[in-house]
Amino acid sequence: MAARFTAARQVADAVLFEGYVLYPYRASAAKNRLRWQFGVLVPPHWGAEREEHSFQRTECLMEPRSGARLSAELRFLQAQRRTVQRLGPDGAFGTVQELELPDRVLVPWDEGVEESITAVVDVAALHGAGCTIPFSRPAREETEPVYGADGEQVGRLVRRCEEIEGLLRLTATELDGPYAALRLTATVENTSTWTPDGAAADRDAALPRALVAAHLLLGIDTGSFLSLTDPPEWAKGAAAACRNQHTWPVLAGEPGRADVVLSSPIILEDHPAIAPESPGALYDALEIDEILALRTAALTDQEKREARGTDPRAAEVIDLADTMPPEVLERLHGAVRALREVTGPPGPAAPDDLTPDVPGLHPETPWWDPESDRSVDPVRDRVTVEGRSIGAGSRVRLCPGKRRTDAQDLFLHGRSAQIEAVLHDVDGGVHLAVTVEGDPGADIRREQGRFLYFQPDEVAPLEDA
Template identity: 70%
Template sequence: MDARLEAVRQIADAVLFEGYVLYPYRASAAKNQLRWQFGVLVPPAYGKDSAEHAYQRTECLMEPKRGARLAVELRFLRAQRKTVQEVAEDGSYETVPRLELRDRVVVPWDEGVEERVRVLVPVTDLLGGTSRAFRLPARQDQEGLDESGVRVGRLLRAREELSGVIRLSARHIPGPYSALRLTAVVENTSAWQGMGEARRDAALPHSLVSAHLLLALDRGSFLSVTDPPRWAEGAVAECRNEHTWPVLAGASGRDDVVLSSPIILEDHPHIAPESPGALYDATEIDEILALRTAALTDQEKREARGTDDRAGAVIDLADSMPPEVLERLHGAVRALRDISAPSGGGCDAPPQPWWDPGGDTDVDPARDRVLIDGHQIGAGSRVLLGPGRRRTDAQDLFLAGRAALVEAVLHDVDGSVHLAVTVEDDPGADLWRLQGRFRYFQPDEVTPLGEA
């Protein structure tokens, strides 16, 4: 079972660290002021008054063989708050916003510590339901900082107490088949109550961040939720997945492991072989990131190294990348498609460079308008989304028929026009707007609704 899970942990790690630290990898960067947007299970006291959730629910079908066991591995990050202190003249320590060292600039930061909770249970026990509660105690550590053999400061790291529960159950599917509907609920049960108008950053140390599940059968198989056999289509349609999505994982053709992820993936996802290592920034292309990271100034690299060890590893990777590896990142053809189909569709990051404020002064995303069905559409306009099926992905299709607010009109280097939008009634719209992250659609994918 360990071997089967290990085979998909590389993909699971990509989910675990999705958007962990964004380019330019410094704590001071605006992009890194609002972190951890995927799979955050907050304490119940915070979740009830916010747009975030204290639980996630996975449902899928499985066909276990006699005597089968189910292995469940919950994986998540636990926020570890890092405080920087400098040695004062009297030898005491005082908290500072930054500490300059020879090789790095150390700053306060929330580090992510990987946690795992594992359960192994006979499938027959699932028919009556079972649960596994867990509790992670608070912890504090410190690390001395020396320069030339002299103590100049220290880092204090603190983790808060966190508790949760995994609830597992299964029931038979009506009909002649021996399939079971598996339900796996992960819930944050932390007793943290917050103080008054508690901010999100106060709740994060008590949250399960980037939470996802690995499910494996030692004997039997799972059915695809996105492409089930015809006899199971009705039962799969009745599966209720909340704040997560299960896909078959492992090599193509294997069906004994499922990854339930807060990010929508296809069955059998895999890491591109060209990828040189983890770059963490969820919105960029490896080649662009590698080139831009290598071009950072020495001071910027020192700040990145002092932000987080993982950020420092990205800097070292970019600095040491040989030309042949960079060349490999330039591109690879995996499959041919109809290149006459327009490119684009909704996504949370534009695929090409956008408007350069130091270049074409006739282009202004906030003021530009585009004519659609006789209406001038621009920032502040309301539109109805109708994603084009030939150039979209699964996430865009969920938005079909939804009303959205146009935030900007953008022109890419190929001369195409794109609308940056936020979806109406999306509780996270303000967060996306603060980060400058939007959904992108072409003019023929929207219908004008008027001004907001």
């Protein structure tokens, strides 16, 4: 089963380190002072009166065969608190806020130590009380000497981990009906008895005793899991009845297989995958690799020294950006994967035939080029709004706000505008490209094709074209 987890583990690693250290990868950055946002299971006594959780509950459906065995791997980070100490002239070490070295600047930081708990159990043993696997990690402290350019010791790093305790509970119940299917329940709990008092009652004190970015890999050696996102018709009711709290299970591993589930605090689709163009872990949520690589490479030498001293993983990001070959960076500029998908009747096609079989589509023009489909015409097409036909040249009053919008749209509420084009997207939606009357830059917008866009129900006709 370890081999089957391999394909899923790449995505699981991204979950484990999502937001671990954000660009610009320095401990001094404001957004790196509030960390550990996903899958944090705190000690129950601390979390009872706060909006953080001490457990996760996963429920999913599986169809095991006779003699099937279930493999479970709980993965999480433990926050390891690092302090920096300077060696004084008297031979004693004193705690400092930073220690300057030729290649880096060392500062206090919470490092993430990878932990995993594994179990393999017979599916038949999961009925009734099921199987409970308690686990713990003892408190520990270690030191690492720090040397200067001349090879002499100038300080040390002191790393301390607090004790953590938890359990993984696995149970299974049979579903009603003719199918031999089970509902699998996997619960992860932080069972630490630590009780905060006084000034130690803040999140900073609780984190070293928490399971951070906790998630589960589940695998079955004979049989399969059912997708909760797209279950078969007979299992839709059972899938809807599954209770997942603070996590969400999806089919993982190689596409087409259904023997591995990843239960993650981040909602994913079935068979998630890392983009093949990605050069390595950049850790920054909701960003794209190209922007991060370019911004990181543009950091000053002093900023890079501080980033390298923040964390070994941050140092790897700096090195990655500094040594990335141009051809790798070029691959990050974007990939249109739909161009590789050919639709139409089955049969052999030339290797370079990437044109879908769509009525009205001119095969000599790429499908994504507006000129390829003569069934639509942004200049001549019209749409009916409030019983009136409007199109390019029509005057309208802008009235955004009927759906989620941004501040710039709200500022334009009530302004009059001219429709420049009626556009249709691939999902059948209609968008009106407009220029605002009185805008001194309207001519430039028309020349460059940079319009504002509104839905038909966000405008009101002022007059016929």
